[in-house]
Amino acid sequence: MILKSLSLINYKNFDSKSFIFNDKINCIVGNNGIGKTNVLDAIYHLSFGKSYFNPVATQNIKHDEDFFVVNGDYLKDNKTEKIAVSVKRGQKKVIKRNGKAYDKFSDHIGFLPLVIISPADRDLIIEGSDTRRKFIDSVISQSDKTYLTHLINYNKVLAQRNALLKYFALNQTFNKDTIAVYNDQLNDFGASIFEKRNAFLKEFIPIFKSRYEAISNGKEIVELVYESDLFKDNLKTLLEYNINKDKALQYTSVGIHKDDLSFNIEEHPIKKFGSQGQQKSFLIALKLAQFDFIKKQSGVNPILLLDDIFDKLDENRVAQIIKLVDNENFGQLFISDTHPERTENVIKQVHQSYEMFKL
Structure with a gap:
């Protein structure tokens, strides 16, 4: 299962933004506050119909706007699957698969398996x-x-x-x-x-x-x-x-x-x-x-999101974790980090195709 492309409209800090992703490793890099985590959260949104970081749907709408839309094009079982999540103030959230809205959001859960690793996971402890x-x-x-x-x-x-x-x-x-x-x-x-x-x-x-x-x-x-x-x-x-x-x-x-x-x-x-x-x-x-x-x-290989993976971990330990995913047992990987050179140095060690996205 591969996320081929992503488009955001009025999502968090983005007016309008589109991405074409690599099938293996995608690095979202840039300064703090620029929206790296928001890109990963948009991908999470497509799998679970909600934000990982803010479950109040309307609070994910860009300030002074009335709605947001997140669209993703996936390749799953050799078929294209188009998923869209939209929220409009004062209306119910809508999740669509190939243009058809789900009657029950729970029917969508599990269709696009995904795991996120984030500093926010510390809440579990x-x-x-x-x-x-x-x-x-x-x-x-x-x-x-x-x-x-x-x-x-x-x-x-x-x-x-x-x-x-x-x-x-x-x-x-x-x-x-x-x-x-x-x-x-x-x-x-x-x-x-x-x-x-x-x-x-x-x-x-x-x-x-x-x-x-x-x-x-x-x-x-x-x-x-x-x-x-x-x-x-x-x-x-x-x-x-x-x-x-x-x-x-x-x-x-x-x-x-x-x-x-x-x-x-x-x-x-x-x-x-x-x-x-x-x-x-x-x-x-x-x-x-x-x-x-x-x-x-x-x-299915779940999509793996590594949000700010260098937080509290040194480069050697990060490299060790990236190496764990350097085989066919893992699918598509998304990484966010503030330091492009640091990320690229670690990624180069794993001999997989990758794409850098600087925000």
Whole structure:
């Protein structure tokens, strides 16, 4: 799968901009604030229908404009696929494939597999469990439509149950039968999601460890640990047991929406005990493992975006990472950096065709 061309209209800081890309390596270079990351984010937008950095759609429209359009021409399975994402103020976002709008955005997820590695990934370490759950969900959803459907349905039922708990508190009432309906639905969707997350991590963790070993030369032992209420009991039992707590809190305190993933180095949290370099290597290993997993599931080489890859990593370690992608196991690569010479020196080591785009 190759992104052949990209065009942007009123997207972030761009009025109008077009690119014709190399099939292998594309380097977007220029000073800070010039829009390098925005180009990569536009490519991300075409795969996921949303920004990696700012999920509020209208905030990606250029200032003082009413809309943005991102168009991409892909070559996939020897066929041209034209993808367009457009947002107009006051209207719903539209995602089109070959001129036809999707009824459900979720139908598009996974069609254009993509992995991004960015300094913003540090949120996976420093932010709350919600960020790490989204990571797990985004990886599984790219190859499992049923999982994505169950996740959407679980979140809808969860919102309804939470609204009911607020209603009970506000009206000083309680209906056991009504809450039981939501408990049953959460249990069904939650059990399926938990099983798939657990199965995914059993497969994913060895890939991740192998990637970390390659990046760090086997210097440290790292762990990913899946934490879930459902290891204790089935969700229906947990919901019934915690009902008094939920009534007091006015929201659902147990379930797969509380799942987390612990990031450890030498049996300690990497957030507290890992150096910046170790944290960066950890995150890159995580994302390269994501690449490996998605490729195995989809049979397609995902597009790989390396945003500001030199951030907190020296050139030798960057060269090591670029060499990892210097074979047929990887597809198309996009790199952003502030120093054109530095980028080109590293890229020349890998004997692949490349294109430099100076903004």
